[in-house]
Structure formats: structure tokens, C-alpha cells
Amino acid sequence: MKPLKLEFCGINSFSEPAVIDFSRLLEYGIFGIFGDTGSGKSTILDCIGFALYGKIARSRSTTVGDCINFSCDKAYVRFEFEITFEGSRRVFRIERELKRKNASQTVKVYERVEQGLLVRSEGVTESNAFLERIVGLEQKDFEKCIALPQGEFAQFVRSTRAERLKLVSRLFDLEEYGENLVKRANAACAAAENEKKLAITRLEPFAEVSEDNNTALRQRLEALEGEEKRCSAALASAQEREKRISGLYERAKEQASLRERAARLDCVRGEMTALEGEIGRLERAAAAVTAHSDAVRSEKEEKAARDLLESTQKRLDAARENGKALSLWDEKAADEALSALTERLVLAEQAEKQKKRREELEKKLNTARAEYMEEAKQFKGFSYEEERASLEARQKQLGSGNYFEFLEEKAKDALLKEEYATFAKELSSVYQVHPEAEELLPLIQKYQARCAAESGLKALREEFSTRERERERLSGQLIELEKKGGLYRAHLERLMHLQENGTRLKAELEELVPSEGNGESASALAKQLDALKRERAHNLAARERAGREVSGLEASLKAAEEKLLSAGAALVAAKVRLKETLEAAGLSSADQATALTEKYGDGKAARERLDRFKAEDAAVSARLKELADADLSEGTEEALSAAREQLSLCQKAFGETAKAAALARDELRRGEEALLKKRALEEEAKKASCRAEIAERLKKLLEGNRFMDFVAEEYLQNVAENASGRLLSLTDGRYFLRYEGGNSGFVVGDNLNGGKVRGVYTLSGGETFLVSLSLALSLSAEICLRSLRPIEFFFLDEGFGTLDEHLVDTVMDSLERLKGEHFSIGIISHVEELKHRIEKKLIVKKATETHGSQIIAE
Template sequence: MRLHRLDITAFGPFGGTQSVDFDDLSAAGLFLLHGPTGAGKTSVLDAVCYALYGSVPGARQNGQGMTLRSDHADPATRTEVRLELTVAGRRLELTRQPPWERPKKGKRQGTTVDKAQSWLREYDAAAGAWKDLSRSHQEIGEEITQVLGMSREQFCQVVLLPQGDFARFLRADAEARGRLLGRLFDTQRFAAVEKRLADRRRATEAQVREGDTDLLADAHRMQQAAGGDLAPPQLAPGDPGLAEAVLGWAAVARSTAREQLTIAHCARAAAESAHAAAERDLDDVREVARLQRRFAEARERARKLEERADAHRADRERMERGRKAEAVEPALDLRDEAETAHRRASADEARTRAALPADHADAGAASLAAAARKALEELGGLASARRAERKLADLLSERAELDSEERADEDVLQDAEGWLADWDTTRAGLQARVEAAQEAATRAEQLAVQREPTERRLRAARERDRLDRDIDEARADVLRLAERAGEARTHWLDLKEQRLNGIAAELAAELVDGRPCAVCGGTDHPAPARKDAGHVDREAEEGALTAFQRADEERAEAERRLGDLRRALAAASAEAGDTPTDRLAALAEEVERDYAHARRGASDLHPAQEALLHAERERDRRAAARQEAAVRAATRNTRRDTLERERAALEEELTQARGEARSVAERAGQLELRAARLTEAAEAVRAADDTAQRLKDADARLADAAFRAGFDTPQAAAAALLDAAAHRDLQRRLDAWQSEESAVRAVLAEPETAAAAQRPSADVVGAERAAEAAARRLQRTVSAWDEAERRSAALDRLSARAAASVRRLAPLREEYDRVARMAGLAAGTAADNERKMRLEAYVLAARLEQVAAAATVRLQRMSSGRYTLVHSDDRSGRGRSGLGLHVVDAWTGRERDTATLSGGETFFASLALALGLADVVTDEAGGVRLDTLFIDEGFGSLDDQTLDEVLDVLDALRERDRSVGIVSHVGDLRRRIHAQLEVVKDRSGSVVRQRTTA
């Protein structure tokens, strides 16, 4: 990787745009980046890192990006970093712009935030032009990480060598070294392996414990099933031998349960035999008692039959007479029907004769029928007159409708004539209304054009007045804050001068006997300076500086606000002019009032046009209605004459036809009623004659049937006749008597019943008590047998379940043992790991050994062959081993800790370690060639000879076109290194100056 050019704009301390030509600096192989403290030397390296990775190194990175912007930059200038470099044979250009809070465009107040932007371009040598690759932050980050083969942390350790970090690395303990090496060599996968093994160990241990818990739960269930007499093994989950102990205890419990089941089975068999014998005895006693009750009941039933013998004979005689009377029943029914029909016919004859005229009251059936035919003939002659009467009614109805239509048309004509008489006045008024609304609309449009500029000038005038007041206040704030900033700066400079005067006392406070002085390097301190009563320390000076910076920022903010207000006032004055605000307000109010009045008038345009259109349609409708009414009047006159002629003819015809009746229909109704009454009376007379003859014939047949059946009179036969209910009741009593008599004879004739009656009374209660006692004994033995069987079955089932659990847990126990041994070995806690070294520490120890070997090559040259760095895996105290680092002194032949090196020795030892680490990390990242390196600070602690040796080593890095940049403010290096990049600070921001000639 070789850097070519870096452009920085509004970044860090650089307020403007600064450019660094690395090609020119790298031509000398070794160049110096120097400048006073706080000028921005490190910010140049931050810009390189930010261009590559979108963030700055280490603690300077806060993830927000907005703080990267220079406080000295113009508000309209955006922060930007552009870097051109060559890596893996590709010439790339990276441009980064962090988020930017800028003023809103135009005359709008406030600020807005533009998002961060990135560009990646590649130079196409064949085309001789730059080609865009991506503008995505994520894609650019992935591309740079892949082509460099290093993360941001690795790049900052390999290319930007921070000597302070490696000085701490030399003095750090194993844990701190492990954290740094882990970030550089990405050994998180080995730590992940350790964590994965530990997680698997915990998971398998939990599974084993869970299985043991289930096994112990089964053991407790077996104890409950066995009755609680046997105690299970007193072991905890995870204890060795738990499975064997539980299985052995389960075998003993099963054997005991089977013995108890055999005993219960024998007891149950004996109880079943005794219970069967008792049940047989009880059945025999109950049977004897039943037969004895049966015989006694039969004797009682025979006695009751004897008592009811007379009633039974009477029922038989009545049944016999009823059967004889059944032969007479048809004649009785026929005579009753004939009598009922005759009474009905006689009543109908009397009713119909009562409705006849007096001259027909005693007429016979033939005379009544003849009179009915005569009335019907006369009714038939009135059919034509009835039709004429209906036609006359329709004619009169039509004439009445014509009169009603004539009155309606007269109303229409009168209304239309009255409305059309005022049409000209109505049309003129509506047209005037439309024209007035049109004029108001035109006026409203003209006022709308004037309204917006007037309101805009009024708003600008009010803003102008407000800004005048704000500017006076802002001007007073600027004067007050400027005075306070000057006082704060004077106070800070006074404190700084006092601290510089007493800096010797502050340095002397850090001296320790036997430790070299940071200024002169001596280990003896005979007369250190003392702090006086008014001594100013670093905290006081920094507090005063912070107060000054805060006051200066407030002053600058007040000046910026005053400038914003003045620009806003100029814009408002240009818009409002010199017209007073009250005059503009009055003018705007007058325009708004006229505009509202015009709008109200214009709003009537559409209603007025609609009203005119509606009036014209109404005029057309009324004119057409008047014409139609005149046509209908002429048609009605013709039709009225025709109807009058037809009415006269029909009335003459109807006068002859209706006679004395008021109408033909009334005359026809009278004839219809007379014919119907005569016809009904004739039929009633004939029916009465027929029913009288049938009644006479029925009386003769009834007398003959009663005599043949053996009855003296028909009335005697009717009295002996039984209805259905009486017959069923009598037959039921006879059948019941016969059935009961047969049943009693059958029972009394049974041999076993008669034999049982001769025996003593059966003792059923005693037999039942004996059977109940046997049943209770059987129930107890059956319950005991069921309990023993359930206990045995439950123990068999739980034992099989426990055995299955043991078989299932066996592979899991083996896996747990294997995983636990591997996890303990990787974590450094196993007994086999003698040095207690974790897996990640083991890998890092190998990397540290490579780094120590690579660093020793340069350290020996820097120290003239005196020092050698070696890796140590010995344990320190009670901690773990693997990341120890010692230095071997060739002058004494002894090995000692790196923390015992002096300040200068620590510098070149850490420099050698950083260069060695850079080589190893580069190989680890895929062998990417690093043509540009930076070394940050630390050269002030070297003497001239050591400085020469260190520079010789750095010169060796320039082999094969490699360049090294030294970041330092040591004055001697400016004389030794001719290619220089100087950073100069100023109140308006830092600038860079590049020099490449001696």
C-alpha cells in the first residue's frame, strides 16, 4: 500500500483546504511530520484513517462524525477528506464527507443536516480516466477491508505505529497483552471455541442432571407404589453410581411386591369359595319362602272369587240379553234416522212457507214450482234494460269527469295568463342581478392580485421592526461577551505564565529516587524545586483555558447571530421599503375589506344565472300548458254533445222497464228473490212428504225385528241393547273372572308349591346375613389382591422406565465426560493443562513468539546487539501463563522483565516491537505490501547515538521503495531529516507546509 495524495477540507484543526503530496515526501524514503503541540499532526493521520474506514483511530473515534468538522471552517464549506493511494496494483481514490449541519438555503432561518456521503473511484490506465465504483458506505467499507486485508484496528497498529501503546504493552500484564493481540490477530474464533465448549459442557451437564433428576423422581414414585416401606438411594443428581443404585433398589422392590401378590391371590381364592357356598344357601331359602307365599296368595284369591260368584252370574245373563238385542239394532238405527230426517224436513217447510206471499201460503209443490218458473221468465226479459242502466251510469260518470277537467283547465289558463303577464319584469330583474354579480367577480380578481403583495409587504415590515429590536439586543450581547472573552483570555495567559515560571516544581514532584529524570536522565535528585504558595498547576491552567474557549465560543456565536439578524433585516427592508408599518396595515385592511365585499357579490353569480335559466324554463312550461288547455276545451265540447244525446235515449228506455221500482236493478232483484223463495218452498214441501213416508216404513220393520228377537216391544229391545263402552266393561269383568279362576286352580295344583306349604317357614334374614358376611370377606380379599397387583404392575412399569432412562443417559454421560475434559483443557482449568493456559492464550502465545523474534532483529541493531526480546510461557504468581515477555541483556547475560527498561530503552524496544508486529500482522493479513508507514512520537527520550541507530533501522525500512513518516516535534530530527511536512497553527485554523530539499 502506497499513499499518493491527501486533500483535507474543514477537518479537525484545518479550517480551509490543505493538500499533502505523499509522492513528493516519499521520494526521500524518510520524511518528518512536525509542528507545535495541538497544531494537528495527528489529525493528518486521522484523515488518512477516516478516508479509508470512515472513522478515526482509537479514543478519537466517537461514532458521530459531526465532531470531525473544523470549528474554524466557514459555515458554507462542507467537511471533506480525499485520499489517493495504490494497493494490490490498483490506483484508488476515496472521498468521505461526514454529516453536515448547514444553514438552510435562500432566506430561510435555521439549519438542516445533510447525510454523510462517500465515493470510491479507480483509475483506468487503458482509458486514462477515473471510473466510479461505488457510493455506498457499506460496499466501500467491504471493498477496502478486502483489498487491504486489515481491519481499522489492525491498520492503526500496523501503518500508524503508536509508540505510547507499545510502551504500555511492554509493561502490561498477560491479560492486557491478550486483549491487544486478540484484536490484532482476530483470535475471537478461539475464544468462541472456548465459549462453545463451556456452553456445551453446561448444556450436557444440565441434561445429565435433568436425567438424574427424572431417575430419582422415578425412584420416589416406586417408593410410593411400594407403600413407602423401602427407602430409595440417598444420592443427588450427578453423583457417581446413581443409576446402578436405583436399578438395584428397584429389583428388591419388585421381588417384595410379587411375594405380596401371591399371598393376596391365595386369600382371594378361599374367600370366593366361601362366598359361592353362602350364595347357594341363600338362593335355596329364598325359593322356599317364595313358594310358601305363592300358595298362601292362591288360597286368598280363591276365597275372594267365592264371594263374588252371584255378581258373576248376573253379568253373564246381561251379556246374553245384549247379544239378542244386537239383532234389533239395525232397525232401531234406521227408524231413528228416518225420524230425524222427517223433523228436519218439516222445519224447513214451515220456514220457507213463512217467507211466501199470502196467496201462496197453502199451495202445493207443483203450484209453487210453476210460480217460480213464471218469475224467472219475467227476470230474463229485464237483461237488456239492466245493460242500458249500467251504460247510463257510465255516461253520467264520464260527463262528471269532463266537468272536473273543465274546471282544472280554467285554473291552469288563469294561472298561466297571470304569470306570463309579469314575464318581462321578472326577466329584466334577473338579468340585472347576473350583470351585477359578474362585475363583482371581475373586481374580486383585480383585488386578489393586489392582496398578496400587500400582505407580503406588511409581514416584511413587521419582521423589519422586530429585527430592529433584536439587533440592538444582539449588538449589546456581542459587546458584553467580547469583553468577557478578553478578560478570560487575559486570566488564562496570566495563569499559563505563572505555571511556566513554576514548571520546575511540578516536574520535581514526579521525581523518585533511583528513577531517571524525564528532563536530564539523571537518577540523583539532590535539590528538587519546591512549589510556592501561589503555584498554578495544570488543572487550574486547563480550567482557565476551558473558560476562555467557552467565552470565545459564546462571543463567536453572538457575532454569528448578529450577522444573521443584519442579513435578515436587509432582506426584510428590501421587501417592505420605507413605508411605515401602520400605513401598510391600514392599506392591507382596506384591500382585504374590498376583496371580501367583492367576493360576497361574486358568490351570487351562479345562483343568479340558475334563477334566470329556471325562470325561462318556467315561462316555456306555462305557455305550453295554456295551449294544451285550449285544445282540451274544444275536444270536451264535442264529447259533451254526444253524451247528451245518448243519455236522453237511455232514460226513455229505462222508464218503461223498471215499472214501479226505482231502478231496473231493483226490479230484477225483486224478481230474483221471489223466484228463489218459491223454488226453495217447493223443494221443502216435496222433502217433507218423502220423509213422512220413510218414517212409516221404518216403524213397521222395527216391530217385526223385535218380535223375531224374543222381545215383547221395540222399547224392551232398545233397553237391553249395550253400547260399546258398556259391552267392553262387561266383557272385561267376565274375562277377568275366568282368568283369575284358572290361575288359582293352576297354583293350587303345583306339586312343589304344595310341598313347600307343608314345610316350616323359611329363615331368609339369617341366610342373607351369612351371605353378606361372605361378600364382605371376598371384597376385602379382592381389594387387597387388586392393590398388590397394581403395586407390582406399577413397579414393573417404573423399573422398565428407569432402565430405559439409564440406557438413554449412558451416551449422554459419556459425551459429558468427553466435553468436560475438552472444555477444562481449553479453559486452562484441567489437571492435564500444567501451565493453566487457555486456548486463545496458547494461540496468542505463538503469535507473540513470532512478534518477539521479528522485533529482536531490529532491537539488536538499535541497541548495538545488547538487547533481545524473548517470549515466556511461565506462570506469574497464581495467574495463568502464556503471554510473558522478557528482555535478555547481553552485557549481563541475565533475563529481566521489560518493565525495568529505562525511558530511551523502552522507546526503541517498543519501536522494534511495533515494527515486528507490523510484519507479523501483514503476513497474517495476506502479505499486503506496506510501502508507507508512520511512527508517532517517542524520539525525545533518545540520546544522539541511539537516535542514529534508530534512524539507521528506519532507513533500512526504505529498501525496495518503502517510505517512513516520523511524527515528532524533536528539533534535532528537523536537521537530520530533510523531507518535512510542517503543521502550523493559527487563530483561523492550521495549515500544512511541505519541504523536500535540504
């Protein structure tokens, strides 16, 4: 980063705007910032840090607003710088403002481009994140890089090992390798020990598990499996015997059953023989019975057709008489009466609608007039403009709300008198303690004379407070007036709306024209019209129904005549068929045929019953012949019971043996699984013990922050190597620096003395300064390496006050060698000798009673 321009105001002792043009200061590579102690030199660095990070590192207060100058309400910083960002050189400008009230900040980040300034970010959070990405360093690292306190590094060169390691750890944030790492190692050790104990505890339930136990279980299982096979063979033999005897028993039972069926067939054999002789005659008798049934049904159908014909003729005669009566109704006259009544109803409805609309409009008009009168009463006598003018005039009489303008107007030099009084009291206190300081008496008398008159500041403060309270009260009244004004404007709009609504209703009421109604009731006319319509519809429908009914009855009469003819023909045919079937069966009447069928049943059913008898008789005889050739002597109930009892015993024995084998098999499986798990847990316990041992060794290795010290020593080696190169450059190749670690610390070698090394305690003041400067630059470079941002400028803050004139020349010659095109050095000091050696410089003057700190460029 290379600073270009810095503008600020209101920070610490700077109450007026200050501008620093770094582009001019950095022309020769070295510039100085000089001023008395407390003049505000370090405030310049504070402003750069505040612009970049929004914080002032030196401030002990947590509130940034405490850094605002007491005479200012706000402070601002505008900082422009050049930096390599995203692979190219770019120029950015930061504008940050801080207000005393609530310590609120506003910030914008611009980038300078060919067209001008381009806004890149806005807002505190967004801008701070963007700036940290640009700079690449946190605030503490940035300040370590650009501000090198020489006195601290001179002490660092001669410090003890512990002090050196502490400083390096702080500069490079190595605390994470110290106590934090030790705590983590202790925690890891405790966790590993707990894991080891847990693994051992998990092994305890498997103490009895072993390979020998599993071998015994396998032997027992083999014996049980042999017994299981023997029982299985015995069971199969018992099942086969039980199956054979059961079959013989079932065939013996079948033989007995067939003999019973044969006996029952013999009982009905004579009946079946008689039925076989009458079967032909029975079938003809059944045909005669069927013909008789057909004749009876045809006779009934003929009678029903005759009755239907008579009833249809009577209904047709009645329908023709009803049609004659309906033909006398006049449809045209009914239509004319309906039309006239409809016209009267339309006129009556129009008249009633106009009357109802007039009543509604009159009611709305009266309501609108009442609402207008009620609304007009609400703000009667109110004038918004007059009340506002009165409040603003009373506010103007109170004057400005700025306390300092009030004091300037009322007190003039009251503030200065107050300061004189305070200073006179302090001089008097000093004189009372040191009476010998008689030269203070004229000053005491001088300042007491200036503040003899009462300043009246307390009374002025009270008056200002009273005015502030009155101003706040009037402001509150103005706010309330604005609210009331809004309501008043809404009131006027409502009045206008009500007036327009009343005018519209009145005009609409006047536009209504009286109707031509004759005073008849629309509802009564509607009822008459509905009755007339129903009567007309009824007559039309009745006439239509009567026509359809006559046509339908005529068709029904014709169908009844045809049905009667058909039924008569069918009756004659049925009687002829009955006579023929009786003669064929040799029967004289239908009653004889019915008696024969009742005795033997239906002919078809009788033949089927005879066929079933013959089939069953043949089947029973054939099966009995087959069974007569088989040996069924063992097919007894006693033999079957004994076979089943033996089968039950074999099943029980096999079940018990199989269950014992299954239990033994499951026990062996569980034993083998437990053995595998035990071996896995033993392996896990072994690993846990190994981890616990390693964690314990690591814990002991890291005790006492030894690892942080080791890392810090490595950093010191790198820093010393880098610083040695810078020291060789500063001393024209004479001195080099080496870090030997331990209590030896830094040693310096002299190439003009054969490379002989000596301790840093033997160095002169100028040599110590050069070694300190080399270390400071090296440390700063190491810090910047972490952000991948090169150092382009830095400040040497103090450390020059103890140098004599000769050492000042040596230091300046060394700094001249350091400067370059891309590397600038700023010296912050109050040493006069340095001021004359540096061409480009800033002179910072202390703040006084009349003005703040000031910067003069030379």
C-alpha cells in the same frame, strides 16, 4: 483495502479544503507524512476513520461536532478506496458531512462503475451498516490494523508477562474469557450446588419407602383376595336360594289370586248364560234402533232443506230489486266530471309551486346579499403586498445574519486587536514572574500599542444580539403575515363565490313566468277529486257485487231445490227400512227395540263381553290345574324373608372384603410408584452431585483469569511464529523470534551464531525496532484474519525519534523489503533524517492566526 483519494475540510485544525491523492503516494510502496508535533498529521487517520465509521476515535467528547474547526459551521470528508468485496475488486466513495448545529450527519456511499458513480446507500444507519459489511472490521479493530504505534510495541517486547497478556487480551477482545467467564463459572457452580441440594431435599419424603414394605403389602393382598373369593362363592349360593324361594312365593300368590278370580266368574255365570240365549234377538233389535235413528235424521234433513229453499228465494228477490236501482246510475257522466276536476287541480298545483319557488329564491337572494356584505367587512383596508414589502425592507436594513460578516463590516481589525491584547497580557504575566527576561519588554510595548484603542467587541456583540432579536421578531411577523395572507386569499374566493351565487339566484328569479291559475285552492280541489273517485269506485263495485249476488243466489236456489228432493227420498227409504227391521226382530215398535238394547247394551259389545267371559273362565281353570300339581310348601313369606336376610349378610361380608382388598391393592400400587420415583430421584441426585463436583473443579480451574491467560498465551505463540517469519525476512535470515511463555517471554535467536537464543533485553535499539515491527505486523495480520480481509496498507505512527542515523538506515532497508505490489507503508513522523530517505511524502504545516493546517505533497 487500498486508499485512492481523501478530501476533507473543517476537521480539527484544518479550516480549508485538503486533498490527498493516495494513488500517487503509493506508487513506490512507501510514503511519509511529516510535520511538527500538533501540526495535524494524525488528523489524516481521523478523517479516514470518520469517513468509514462516522466517529473520531481520538475524540474524548461524546459529541462528534466538537471536532469541527471553530471557524467552520460544518465539516466534510470524501474518501475513495479500492477493496476486494464479494469476490471482486471494487471501488467505493464515501461522502460524509457533519454540521455544527445539532451535530447532524449526512452520508452517501457510491460505487464507481463504468457509467460513473452509482448510489449504494444513503442515510447514517443504513450507510454505516453497509460500510462495516464492506470493510469487515469494527472501528477499533480497523485502527489497530492500519495504525501501528511503534513505541507501544517496543515496550511490549520487554514487558512483564502480566503486561503482555493484558495487551494481547485488549487487542483481541479476550476479556470474555476473563472475569466474564469466571462469573459465569461461579454462577454455574452455585446453580449446580443448588440443584444438588434440591435433589437431596426431594428424596426426604421417600425415606420410609422400601422393597420390604411392598413385599409385606403383597402378602396381605394375597390373603384378602383369598377371603374375597370365599365370600363371593357364599354370596352366589345365597343369591340362588333367594331366587328359588322367591319364585315359589310368587306362584303361591298367583294361585290365591286365581282362586279369587274363579269365584268372581261364578257370580256372573247365570247372567252370561241368559245373555247367550238373547244374543241373536239383541243384534236384530240393535239394527232396528239404528234404522229408527236414520229415519229421525232424514226427517230433520228434509225440514232443513225446505227452510233453506224458502230463505234463498227471499234473498234472490231482494237482490234483483237492488240491481234494478243501481242500473239507473250514469257512469259516463261521472267520468266526464272526474276529468274536468283533474284538469282544474293540475293548474292549481302548478300555480302554488311557482309561488313557493319564487318565495324561496327571494329568501336565498336576500341571505346571499347579507353574507356578501358581512364578508366584505372582515378585511377592509388590508393590503398583503404593502405589509410584506414593508417587513422585508426592515429586514434588509438589519443586514446579514452572519456574525463574522457583521464583524468584518463593523469592526474590521477588532478581532486581531483582541488577540493582540490577550497576547500582551500573557507576555506581561511572564515578565512579572521572570523579570530577568528583559528581551520581552519591546514585544510587550509593541502589542500594547497595537491594542491601545478599545476594540469595542463587547458593544458589537450586544448590537449584533439586538439585531438578531429584531430579525427574529420580523421573521415572526412575516410568518403571521403569510398565515393572514392565506386567510385573505380564502376571503377573496368566498366573496367571488357569494357574488356568483347572488347573480345566479337573481337570474333564476327573473326567469320565473306567472302561472295561469284561477285562484282555486289545490287542497280543496284534491279533496273534491278524492270524494268523486271514491263515489265512482263505490257505485261500480256495488253494481258488480249486485250482479254477482243475483247469479250466486240463483245457483243456490237450484242447489236447495235438488237437496230438498234428495232429503225427501232419503226419508221415505229410512221409514221403509225401520219397518222391515222391527218385523224381523218380532217387535212392534222402535221403543221395544230401544228397551232391549238398554238392558243388554249394544249387540256387538254384548257378544264381545260374552266372549271375554268364556276366555277368562277357561284360562283361570287351566292355570289352577297346572298349579295344583306343584309343591309350593316352601313358598311362604317367612321362608322368603329368611332367604333375603341371609343374602344381605353375604353381600355385606363380600363388600367389606372386596373394599379391604381394593385398598390393599391401591396401597401396593402407590408403594411401587413411590419406590420407582425414589430410584429416579436417587439417580437424579447422583447426577446433580456429579455436576456440582465438575462445576466446582471448573470454578477452581478458572480462578484468577487463568483461562484468559491460557488463550492469550496461545495467541502469543501464533503471533510469535508469524513475527519470526517476518523478522527472518527483515534481517536476511539472521534473527528469528520465539515465545517461551511464563516469565521468560520473547527470546531472539541468532542464526549467524549457531542459533543461540538470548533475551530481548540484550537487543540493540535497531534490533528492538525490527522485533517490535515484526510483532506489530503479525498482530495486525491476526486481527485482520478475523474479518477475512488482507492488509494492503498501514501507518507506522512515531517510534523513530530515538533512532540514530545508522538505525534509521537499517529501519528503512527493512521497510523496503516489506513493501510490495499489494502492500504499502506510510510513516508518520517528525524526524528529518527519514524525510530525506522517502521520495513520496506529505508535509503537514501547523495552523496559524490567518489559516488552518495545510498539506503539501512532495
